[in-house]
Amino acid sequence: MSLAGAGSAASLQDVRLVIDVPDGRLLFGCGDLDLWAEHLVWCYELLGVKRGATIAVQDFGTSPLAFLGSALLMPHLNQGVAERLGGKFICLDATADRVALTPFVLTQLEIDLFVVRAEVVGLLGDACRKAAFEFAEARTRTVVAMDVFEPVPAAMASWRRLLLSESAMLIAPECEWCGCFHLRAGLYRLEDGAIRNLRLKSAQNRPLNDHYVIVREPCAKGPEDLRIRRAGEPCRKWSR
Amino acid sequence: MRSLGDDQAAEADAERWPVERLAAWQLDRLCEVIDFARKETPFYRRLWSEHDLTARKLERLEDLKHFPITTKEDLLRGGSADPTPGEGPVGFSTRGTSGKPLVVWLSAEEEEVYVRPTMRGFRWAGLKKGMTALLTSPVWHRLAACEAHAVARIGGRCAFFWGSILNPRHVESFLRTLDEVRPEFVTTTAPFLFWLVRHLESAGNSHAGALRNVAAIVVVGLPLTPRLREHLCQRLEVGDIFERGGTQEGAALDECAVHSAPHVHEDVCYLEVVDPQGRPVPAGRRGNLVVTKLASAGSIFVRYNTGDIAAFVPGRCPCGSSFRRLKIYGRPESSVEVAGKTIAAYDVRLCLEEDQTLVGRNLLLVREGVQSPQRLLVAVEGAGLNTEELERLLCDRLGLPGAKIMWLGDIRVRWGFREVLDRRELRSMGLNDSRENRR
Ligand SMILES: [Zn+2]
Ligand SMILES: [Zn+2]
Numbered sequence: 001m002s003l004a005g006a007g008s009a010a011s012l013q014d015v016r017l018v019i020d021v022p023d024g025r026l027l028f029g030c031g032d033l034d035l036w037a038e039h040l041v042w043c044y045e046l047l048g049v050k051r052g053a054t055i056a057v058q059d060f061g062t063s064p065l066a067f068l069g070s071a072l073l074m075p076h077l078n079q080g081v082a083e084r085l086g087g088k089f090i091c092l093d094a095t096a097d098r099v100a101l102t103p104f105v106l107t108q109l110e111i112d113l114f115v116v117r118a119e120v121v122g123l124l125g126d127a128c129r130k131a132a133f134e135f136a137e138a139r140t141r142t143v144v145a146m147d148v149f150e151p152v153p154a155a156m157a158s159w160r161r162l163l164l165s166e167s168a169m170l171i172a173p174e175c176e177w178c179g180c181f182h183l184r185a186g187l188y189r190l191e192d193g194a195i196r197n198l199r200l201k202s203a204q205n206r207p208l209n210d211h212y213v214i215v216r217e218p219c220a221k222g223p224e225d226l227r228i229r230r231a232g233e234p235c236r237k238w239s240r
Numbered sequence: 241m242r243s244l245g246d247d248q249a250a251e252a253d254a255e256r257w258p259v260e261r262l263a264a265w266q267l268d269r270l271c272e273v274i275d276f277a278r279k280e281t282p283f284y285r286r287l288w289s290e291h292d293l294t295a296r297k298l299e300r301l302e303d304l305k306h307f308p309i310t311t312k313e314d315l316l317r318g319g320s321a322d323p324t325p326g327e328g329p330v331g332f333s334t335r336g337t338s339g340k341p342l343v344v345w346l347s348a349e350e351e352e353v354y355v356r357p358t359m360r361g362f363r364w365a366g367l368k369k370g371m372t373a374l375l376t377s378p379v380w381h382r383l384a385a386c387e388a389h390a391v392a393r394i395g396g397r398c399a400f401f402w403g404s405i406l407n408p409r410h411v412e413s414f415l416r417t418l419d420e421v422r423p424e425f426v427t428t429t430a431p432f433l434f435w436l437v438r439h440l441e442s443a444g445n446s447h448a449g450a451l452r453n454v455a456a457i458v459v460v461g462l463p464l465t466p467r468l469r470e471h472l473c474q475r476l477e478v479g480d481i482f483e484r485g486g487t488q489e490g491a492a493l494d495e496c497a498v499h500s501a502p503h504v505h506e507d508v509c510y511l512e513v514v515d516p517q518g519r520p521v522p523a524g525r526r527g528n529l530v531v532t533k534l535a536s537a538g539s540i541f542v543r544y545n546t547g548d549i550a551a552f553v554p555g556r557c558p559c560g561s562s563f564r565r566l567k568i569y570g571r572p573e574s575s576v577e578v579a580g581k582t583i584a585a586y587d588v589r590l591c592l593e594e595d596q597t598l599v600g601r602n603l604l605l606v607r608e609g610v611q612s613p614q615r616l617l618v619a620v621e622g623a624g625l626n627t628e629e630l631e632r633l634l635c636d637r638l639g640l641p642g643a644k645i646m647w648l649g650d651i652r653v654r655w656g657f658r659e660v661l662d663r664r665e666l667r668s669m670g671l672n673d674s675r676e677n678r679r
Contacts, residue, residue, distance in 0.1 A: 003269075015397060017400075018397065018400070018417075018421055020399075020401050021402050024422055060402065061376075061379040061380050062377050066379045069330065069379065071348075072328070072330045072351050073330060073378040075391070075392030076389050083329065089329060090343065092333060093379070093380065095406040095407045096407075097406055101333065101341045102579020104341055108316075108332070108343050
């Protein structure tokens with residue numbers, strides 16, 4: 001097993017978790033996960049989530065959105081998203097059979113934030129239509145989790161967005177206040193047109209190219225953060 | 241059979257207790273759970289007051305039979321969504337293979353209770369400190385969440401492949417992780433393992449010996465016949481395969497190295513097998529599995545009928561554990577009614593595998609469109625052989641008036657949790673009566 005870049009882990013013995021993701025492998029030692037759970041909570045807060053929220057995620061079980069959900073799910077994670085927010089968490093698998101069940105699950109729960117992997121939004125839309133289920137925007141905030149180059153699913157144009165690139169361990173929220181994606185200071189840096197993860201050695205760089213433009217004026221929600229938005233798109237500010 | 245180091249003593253205790261001590265422990269836990277449910281769970285409070293059980297105390301384990309059996313439909317109707325104090329922060333959705341899914345909650349206290357038996361089961365299967373375990377994702381099932389913690393506490397490393405055990409296309413991704421991480425221990429579902437066998441067969445030599453490093457695989461999801469287990473071990477070149485069982489509602493079972501049937505972790509769950517009238521049946525007889533969780537944490541389940549068809553195995557296991565053994569044969573989606581009997585795909589497999597050449601061929605039970613048919617109809621992969629003889633064997637062994645085997649030729653049946661097909665679906669697969677008659 002290649003060890004190049006195990007989180008803080010210096011040797012094979014120190015790697016406690018090996019998590020394979022599309023086109024990559026994330027290696028974590030003891031205590032490495034908490035940094036990322038804290039970061040994911042920060043992302044959710046920028047998407048408007050409050051303490052005590054119930055969060056549902058429709059993604060594969062090995063996505064960071066899933067495994068950072070709670071300390072009950074992952075060993076070597078002291079506090080996951082649920083514990084940090086004092087809320088609840090449920091992950092619904094992104095396999096077609098499971099997506100078909102989602103409307104029935106959601107009718108049993110009061111969900112504050114629902115995050116869906118972009119590649120299954122079509123399936124989910126079909127399932128919701130079939131079950132005559134509609135998201136009540138007043139109650140549930142809907143977010144599509146998409147990779148840097150993924151096109152925005154047309155049906156979800158009005159949903160909030162979260163950039164998710166697993167092999168880079170890149171999680172960047174679309175900020176409620178400024179409408180841009182925040183690349184959090186201290187975690188990511190832009191180097192030669194690619195996003196570099198500064199805290200996880202096993203993470204790969206994610207090229208950005210000209211799909212995004214850098215936004216210069218600062219945002220109070222993260223003055224140090226590098227902020228980007230999709231080129232050619234109008235500003236998507238949600239609040240104020 | 242197993243050496244018990246000091247660090248294992250705590251887990252070993254309960255399974256070595258004399259029967260009376262175990263029963264006393266279970267009674268104490270049951271009383272706690274019932275008191276808790278009465279106080280904190282609106283659903284049970286309502287249900288038990290309707291049955292005049294508001295003040296009923298348990299004096300003996302047998303008194304539990306006075307409490308009504310509940311089903312998923314009762315819970316869905318009766319407001320399972322009402323939050324219970326301490327139900328916990330993590331939800332899991334049941335599969336919904338027979339109807340709508342139910343959401344169950346896991347708390348830290350409950351997980352603490354369930355990690356111990358998981359460690360016990362994994363030790364039975366040979367997991368040791370320093371090993372790497374390739375696991376199913378912890379978000380998939382309440383028991384899977386306990387598995388990663390159990391591996392970590394034993395001192396193992398956890399590895400996860402990308403994707404889902406519910407998608408046959410993710411076998412490739414599983415193999416990539418397997419090839420590169422070289423785990424000694426694997427947990428997965430039986431259907432996924434069969435997809436893997438098929439994938440390896442079609443891939444030729446490109447993954448030869450991919451599992452040679454694996455000392456044990458622990459599988460859930462489908463009951464394995466002894467021959468099917470041997471077949472999998474041999475095809476995959478793995479040391480051993482252990483059946484693990486359990487439900488989101490709290491049943492927890494693991495097989496020991498004797499492989500006679502999984503042991504119930506009786507220190508965390510109280511299981512019953514009941515007849516259609518809800519009366520417990522003796523060991524050796526089949527009935528419906530009814531689960532009571534022995535922890536007043538997470539979602540509470542008292543006498544919950546899981547819909548599984550199961551039987552306790554009579555007698556004690558040679559391994560020395562005092563925990564009873566339970567074989568789960570199937571569910572409504574893996575069984576049919578013929579001549580007033582419930583026949584599971586497992587039963588049919590057990591018969592047909594007496595012909596060694598049929599081991600590993602998948603089959604489907606066909607549900608005919610009539611009330612209590614007198615004939616069992618089975619669709620089996622591959623070319624026909626000894627048809628009359630096998631049909632006679634099915635009738636004799638299963639006590640049926642008639643049986644018919646339909647050979648599927650080169651049509652492949654996807655291994656899955658569902659093992660029953662309606663006759664109409666058979667036709668939509670292009671299998672009509674003329675095909676049925678072709679041998
Ligand atoms: Zn902002
Ligand atoms: Zn045994």
